[in-house]
Amino acid sequence: MAGLTEAKKTRKLIVLFAAITVLLITISIGSLLYLNHTINRFSDTLYKDIYRNTNLILRADRDLYQSSLLLQNALNPSLTVLQRSDFQQEFRDSLAETEKNINTIARNLANMESYQNLGSSKAVLGEIRQELAKFDGPFGKWRTAAGLVLSAGSLNDGEIPGSSSPEVYSEQLNDAHRSLDQAAQLIGIYAERVTADFQNQKSTIFALYSLLLFMLVLVIIYLVQRIVWLQSEMREDQALYQLIGETMSDFILLTDANGQILYASPSHSTALGYIPKKGDPLSSYIRESEIAWAKLKSVVQATPRMAELRMKSADGHWIWLETRVSPVRGNLSFPAQFMLVSREITQRKQYEERLHKLAFYDHLTSIPNRAHFKMYMENLLTNPDDRRQKFALALLDCDRFKQLNDTLGHLAGDEFLQLLSSELQQSVKGLGQAFRIGGDEFAVILHLGFAHEVLDDILDRLLQLFNKQWSANNGSSFCTSASIGVALHPQHGSTINELLRAADLAMYRSKSHGGNEFNLYDEEMDEDYPEQENSRN
Numbered sequence: 001m002a003g004l005t006e007a008k009k010t011r012k013l014i015v016l017f018a019a020i021t022v023l024l025i026t027i028s029i030g031s032l033l034y035l036n037h038t039i040n041r042f043s044d045t046l047y048k049d050i051y052r053n054t055n056l057i058l059r060a061d062r063d064l065y066q067s068s069l070l071l072q073n074a075l076n077p078s079l080t081v082l083q084r085s086d087f088q089q090e091f092r093d094s095l096a097e098t099e100k101n102i103n104t105i106a107r108n109l110a111n112m113e114s115y116q117n118l119g120s121s122k123a124v125l126g127e128i129r130q131e132l133a134k135f136d137g138p139f140g141k142w143r144t145a146a147g148l149v150l151s152a153g154s155l156n157d158g159e160i161p162g163s164s165s166p167e168v169y170s171e172q173l174n175d176a177h178r179s180l181d182q183a184a185q186l187i188g189i190y191a192e193r194v195t196a197d198f199q200n201q202k203s204t205i206f207a208l209y210s211l212l213l214f215m216l217v218l219v220i221i222y223l224v225q226r227i228v229w230l231q232s233e234m235r236e237d238q239a240l241y242q243l244i245g246e247t248m249s250d251f252i253l254l255t256d257a258n259g260q261i262l263y264a265s266p267s268h269s270t271a272l273g274y275i276p277k278k279g280d281p282l283s284s285y286i287r288e289s290e291i292a293w294a295k296l297k298s299v300v301q302a303t304p305r306m307a308e309l310r311m312k313s314a315d316g317h318w319i320w321l322e323t324r325v326s327p328v329r330g331n332l333s334f335p336a337q338f339m340l341v342s343r344e345i346t347q348r349k350q351y352e353e354r355l356h357k358l359a360f361y362d363h364l365t366s367i368p369n370r371a372h373f374k375m376y377m378e379n380l381l382t383n384p385d386d387r388r389q390k391f392a393l394a395l396l397d398c399d400r401f402k403q404l405n406d407t408l409g410h411l412a413g414d415e416f417l418q419l420l421s422s423e424l425q426q427s428v429k430g431l432g433q434a435f436r437i438g439g440d441e442f443a444v445i446l447h448l449g450f451a452h453e454v455l456d457d458i459l460d461r462l463l464q465l466f467n468k469q470w471s472a473n474n475g476s477s478f479c480t481s482a483s484i485g486v487a488l489h490p491q492h493g494s495t496i497n498e499l500l501r502a503a504d505l506a507m508y509r510s511k512s513h514g515g516n517e518f519n520l521y522d523e524e525m526d527e528d529y530p531e532q533e534n535s536r537n
Contacts, residue, residue, distance in 0.1 A: 015227065017223055021216055021219050021220050021223065022220065024216055025213060025216045025217070025220070028209060028212060028213055028216070029213070031209075032205075032206070032209045035202075035205060036202070036206075039198060039202050042198070043195065043198055046191065046194055046195070046198075047191070049108060049111075050187055050188075050190070050191040052108065053105050053108050053109070053187055054184055054187050054188070056101045056102075056104055056105050056108075057101070057105060057180050057183055057184045057187070058184065059097075059101050060098050060101035060102050060105070060180055061177060061180040061181065061184075063094050063095075063097045063098040063101065064094075064098050064139070064173070064176060064177065064180070065177070066094045067091055067094040067095050067098060067146075068173055070087055070090050070091040070094055071091055071146050071149070071150070073087045074087035074088050074091055074150060075149060075150075088150055091146070091150070095143055095146075098139075102132065102135065102136075102139075105132065105183075106132060109125065109128060109129060109132075124186055124189050124190040124193050125190055127186050128183055128186045128187060128190060131179050131180075131182045131183040131186060132179070132183055134175070134179045135176050135179035135180055135183070137175075138172040138173070138175035138176040138179070139172075139176040141172045142172045142173045142176060145172075248265070248267055249267060249270070249343065250265075250267065250341055250342060250343050251264075251265055251267050251268050251271070251321065251340075251341070251342040251343070251344075252264070252265040252267070252339065252340070252341055252342075253265075253276065253282070253339070253340040253342070254328070254338070254339050254340075255282055255337065255338045255340070256337055256338075257337045257338075258281075259281055259282040259283060259338075260279060260280070260281060260282075261276050261277065261278055261279065261280050261281070261282055262278060263278065264276040264277075264278065271313065271319050271344050272311060272312075272313045272314060272319060273313055273314030273315065274314050282340075285311050285312060286309050286310070286311055287309065287310040287311075287312070287318060303327075304324055304325060304326040304327070305324075305325050305326075306322070306323070306324055306325075307322075307323050307324075307325060308320065308321070308322055308323070308345070308349075309321055309323055309342075319344060319346050320344065320345045320346040320348075320349040321342040321343065321344060321345065322342065322343055322345045323340050323341065323342040324340070324341045324342075325338060325339075325340050326338070326339050326340075326341070359371060360372035360375070362421070362436045364414060364417060364418065364436075365417055365418050365420075365421035365422075365436050366421070367421045367422075367424075367425050367434055367435065367436055368433065368434070368435045368436075369435065369436060369437070370435065370436075370437040370438070372435060373435040373437055373443055373445075374496065376433060376435070376445065377393075377445070377496045377499075378496070380445070380489075381489075381494065381495065381496065389447055389448070389449075390447075390448040390488070390489060390490070391432070391445055391446060391447050391448055391488075391489050392445070392446045392448055392455060392486055392487070392488050392489070393443065393444075393445055393486065393487045393488075393489065393499045393500070393502075393503045394443065394444040394445075394446065394459065394462070394484055394485070394486045394503065394518070395437075395441065395442075395443055395484065395485045395486075395500075395503040395504060395506075395507045396424075396441065396442040396443070396444065396462065396466075396482050396483075396484050396507075397440060397441050397442075397482065397483045397484075397507055397511065398420075398440040398441075398466065398480055398481075398482060399466075399480060399481040399482060399483060399511075399515035399516065400480055400481070401413065401416075401439075401440035401480065404416060404478055404480065407478075408472065408473050408476050408478065409473065411473060412472040412473035412476060415472040415473065416470055416472050416478075416480075417436075417440070419470065419472070420465075420466070420470075421434070421436060421442075423465055424442060424444070424462075424465060427461060427462065427465055428444055428446065428458075428462075431446055431447065431458060432444055432445045432446040432447050433445050443503075444462070446458060448488070455486075459484060459486065459518040460518075462482065462484060462518070463481070463482060463484065463516060463517070463518060465482075466480055466481050466482035466516075467479070467480070467481045467482070467516055481515050481516035482515070482516065483507050483510035483511040483515045483516070483517070483518075484506075484507060484510055484517070484518035484519070485502075485503045485504060485505065485506030485507025485508065485509065485510055485518070485519055485521065486503060486506055486518060486519070486520045486521065487499045487500075487502035487503040487506065487520075487521045488520070488521075492521050502521040502525075503521065505521055505525040505526070506518075506519040506520060506521040506525065507519070508525075509525060
């Protein structure tokens with residue numbers, strides 16, 4: 001049973017680990033899908049940022065080119081003042097739009113700091129910033145010169161106020177265009193680098209997750225194999241326990257705390273002719289005089305206890321069992337608390353009963369013998385004072401019994417003793433107990449729950465029992481009588497020997513008077529019959 005319980009616990013643990021592993025696989029797959037979705041969304045966001053910045057650079061380059069054309073138109077001498085003013089305003093708006101796009105690109109690059117942790121893209125992002133910084137120099141100079149030209153209103157002999165030639169300002173404009181073109185190219189390179197870094201990290205993460213999933217799948221396969229193996233082992237153990245329960249000679253019962261039967265081994269049918277039913281109370285099968293279940297279960301809460309009990313067989317007979325009652329630990333599905341392992345001892349109990357009868361009952365008359373008399377007296381005398389009873393001890397001796405044996409033979413004497421013992425036992429039934437303590441000598445213990453006058457009546461009836469016509473030995477008749485001596489407890493003694501001595505002296509007085517009478521002990525008998533002083537032990 002212990003092995004089966006351990007196997008069940010192991011199976012539960014394996015099932016738990018398998019469930020955890022499946023949960024981890026599910027979480028891993030979900031995490032992997034979420035990570036893939038996050039990376040894809042991150043890539044889409046990056047593409048949008050790069051596209052927006054690239055578009056801003058192209059718009060800034062276009063606006064810069066448009067500004068140069070508007071500047072040329074504004075300086076045309078054939079224009080009216082109103083036309084020149086319109087071109088100047090458009091020129092200023094175009095420059096402002098260029099500056100606005102460049103500032104927006106700078107802010108966007110600042111927001112792209114989070115992408116710099118992707119390795120080689122850091123350097124490219126720095127180069128983009130450098131190119132935008134280079135754009136500010138030529139663009140600023142060209143914008144300043146253009147402002148001076150517009151303030152002067154015209155070109156004088158091919159010169160612009162401020163000392164520099166128009167070629168120099170045209171070169172500054174070209175440098176600004178080149179910076180924007182280079183920044184646009186670097187943004188494209190940056191996008192390629194960041195995308196490559198994303199793909200590398202994505203591949204690494206996917207490889208690690210794939211390895212983890214593969215290992216978890218291997219663990220699942222191993223756990224499933226272990227569960228299958230344990231289930232097979234449990235089936236083998238259950239088959240083995242069932243085989244043991246069906247073939248063993250001992251009887252096994254499992255009960256709950258209230259004595260309800262949870263399991264009964266098939267071996268019960270060998271001795272009882274049936275198997276106790278599951279769910280029945282144990283008390284319906286066990287003789288309550290042999291075992292009090294409530295008391296027994298309180299005794300065996302901690303340690304096993306041996307008990308002898310009787311169970312009723314199918315034919316109505318009681319079968320003696322020697323039973324070991326042990327506490328066991330069950331579970332919610334099988335709440336066993338007591339296990340009874342029994343073996344039949346009916347034959348042994350019969351032998352014990354025979355030995356007890358041989359030891360404590362007379363083999364000829366079947367009434368209690370001298371050993372039983374001694375045990376009976378000891379029980380009476382050793383009771384506590386508050387439970388000790390008063391009683392009378394009467395010794396009865398058959399008169400002329402030797403003459404009966406000599407004339408009719410020992411078989412007739414034995415038959416007479418059997419008849420006498422049976423009637424004597426019947427006469428004192430409910431009043432006391434009769435014993436045969438010698439050949440033709442009997443003892444009767446009478447419990448004094450009545451007055452002394454009643455005691456005289458009982459003793460008279462005992463005399464009359466002896467003093468009648470007896471028939472034995474195929475119809476031979478004879479007469480006998482009895483000499484009776486009586487001692488009272490506690491007046492005449494407090495020990496067996498003292499009471500026997502007193503009753504013996506009283507019986508000796510009855511014999512000395514010719515028999516067929518009873519006498520109660522008194523102290524004068526000690527002086528009248530000194531030869532009987534030490535006649536009994």
